Amino acid sequence: MSIFKSMISNIIAKNMKRKLIGQTISDEDITEVLKQIRIALLDADVNFLVVKNFIKTVRDQVTNYVLQPHEKPDEVVLKVVKEELVNILGKHDAELKLNHNIPTNIMFVGLQGSGKTTSIAKLAYYLKIKKNKNPLLVALDIYRPAAIDQLKQLANKINVPCFSLDTKNVGDIVEQALAFAKNNHHDCVLFDTAGRLQTNEQLMNELKEIKKLSKADEILLVVDALAGQDIVNVAREFHNYLHLTGFIITKLDSEARAGATLSIISLLNLPVKFIGTGENVEALNIFHPNRIADQILGLGDVLTLVEKANDKIDKNLAKKSFTRMVAGNFDLEDFMQQMQQISKLGSLGGVIKLIPGLQGKISDDDISDIENKIKIWQVLLSSMTLKERRNPHLIKKQPNRKVRILKGSGRKSDELNKLLSQWAKAKDKMEELGKQLKTGKNPFTNMLSKEGQ
Numbered sequence: 001m002s003i004f005k006s007m008i009s010n011i012i013a014k015n016m017k018r019k020l021i022g023q024t025i026s027d028e029d030i031t032e033v034l035k036q037i038r039i040a041l042l043d044a045d046v047n048f049l050v051v052k053n054f055i056k057t058v059r060d061q062v063t064n065y066v067l068q069p070h071e072k073p074d075e076v077v078l079k080v081v082k083e084e085l086v087n088i089l090g091k092h093d094a095e096l097k098l099n100h101n102i103p104t105n106i107m108f109v110g111l112q113g114s115g116k117t118t119s120i121a122k123l124a125y126y127l128k129i130k131k132n133k134n135p136l137l138v139a140l141d142i143y144r145p146a147a148i149d150q151l152k153q154l155a156n157k158i159n160v161p162c163f164s165l166d167t168k169n170v171g172d173i174v175e176q177a178l179a180f181a182k183n184n185h186h187d188c189v190l191f192d193t194a195g196r197l198q199t200n201e202q203l204m205n206e207l208k209e210i211k212k213l214s215k216a217d218e219i220l221l222v223v224d225a226l227a228g229q230d231i232v233n234v235a236r237e238f239h240n241y242l243h244l245t246g247f248i249i250t251k252l253d254s255e256a257r258a259g260a261t262l263s264i265i266s267l268l269n270l271p272v273k274f275i276g277t278g279e280n281v282e283a284l285n286i287f288h289p290n291r292i293a294d295q296i297l298g299l300g301d302v303l304t305l306v307e308k309a310n311d312k313i314d315k316n317l318a319k320k321s322f323t324r325m326v327a328g329n330f331d332l333e334d335f336m337q338q339m340q341q342i343s344k345l346g347s348l349g350g351v352i353k354l355i356p357g358l359q360g361k362i363s364d365d366d367i368s369d370i371e372n373k374i375k376i377w378q379v380l381l382s383s384m385t386l387k388e389r390r391n392p393h394l395i396k397k398q399p400n401r402k403v404r405i406l407k408g409s410g411r412k413s414d415e416l417n418k419l420l421s422q423w424a425k426a427k428d429k430m431e432e433l434g435k436q437l438k439t440g441k442n443p444f445t446n447m448l449s450k451e452g453q
Helices: 008-015 027-043 048-062 073-089 116-130 145-157 170-183 201-214 231-242 259-268 289-296 302-312 315-326 332-343 348-354 364-382 386-390 393-397 399-409 413-438 445-452
Strands: 104-109 135-139 188-192 218-224 246-250 272-276 284-286
Touching (some): 008 073, 027 048, 048 073, 073 259, 073 289, 104 116, 104 201, 116 135, 116 188, 116 272, 116 284, 135 170, 170 188, 188 201, 201 231, 231 259, 246 259, 315 413, 332 364, 332 386, 364 399, 393 399, 399 413
Parallel strands (some): 104 218, 135 188, 218 246
Antiparallel strands (some): 272 284
16 A cells, blocks of 8 residues: 555655764754655645644654664654554554354445445455355345345355345345344344435435344445545544444555545544455455554565465465476476466555565556566467476477467567566576575575675
């Protein structure tokens, strides 16, 4: 998630370089850095009141701070900024309240187009796969048949039942859905309510009725990360009517500024439970305040990257591929499988943002070029036979194979040459790494020493 044009960590590093007078951080030392942070936050659409309180808290904690011999001023400021960000985002992960002996009833509410229906399917999939639950989806959008059809399609996709009735009485639907859930041993019931404006009193009262009849354990407002400042008023109005238990923020994988949606956490003192990070049903992540703070600061998020890898990457295939690489047997089939595995983690830009130290070092244009190159390589590799991928030298020795590959892929000769060249370089590097491992050497020593210089 990149909600700031200029990463706050970069702002702090740049503006805290000058030598301090003595070992105490003065108000003058941090005036410029706080000014730049304030601009970055406001530019990201963070609410003015939230920004004002944030800057004041950081200033109060940093001003007159006495540095210890081992401390650097930029690291102290960054630490305080991160701690305050975590305070705003929520000190702890906000888990769903899942009942043990009775079904957990969850209401989804929000504006039309916020991603509510998709989020319900994502959460149902999460509960089924991660929590070993037996969820039931309930269609309550009696005003838009297309919304009911969409929910049914999503339910079918994740192999979860969807309950609906041909009636305009939401109360009847809720009561019969609960009876159906009890009779069929569903332990989580997810209610998809109609999208509405918070100013529509009739529809808001309908939500109150659904809440009463369902005895909802969770009432989640789904908000779009692309929403502007008005989302704060929207959330406040929904909360006044329903007493929300939390939020789901969608589209946080985009380049949305997202500050407005994050402001509601502070202003309403309610937690974000999940964030949507893509279109796929599995693209729903628990909201970890500490990790989100690191991403906002441009510090990466290794834990999320590891979790994604554990969920998406075939461990046996990865182990087999690594063994072949270090043994000097790395071929184009391995190369293709590696790209397929990496693509499961999401967009390259999204992966880079999770790697500490890389965010901001690789431009969006460079990322776009790399992603485009990978797509071209995948097309070329798909046009090869398995025998050619396992024996790449055949392509060079037999020109007719190259002609067939280019004709089948619709790509250019220089693109194929670059693919073969890149593979050959990777093969050599992996072979050298394998030799060092066999002799007991640490192949990363030189790399680490160069970074430390």
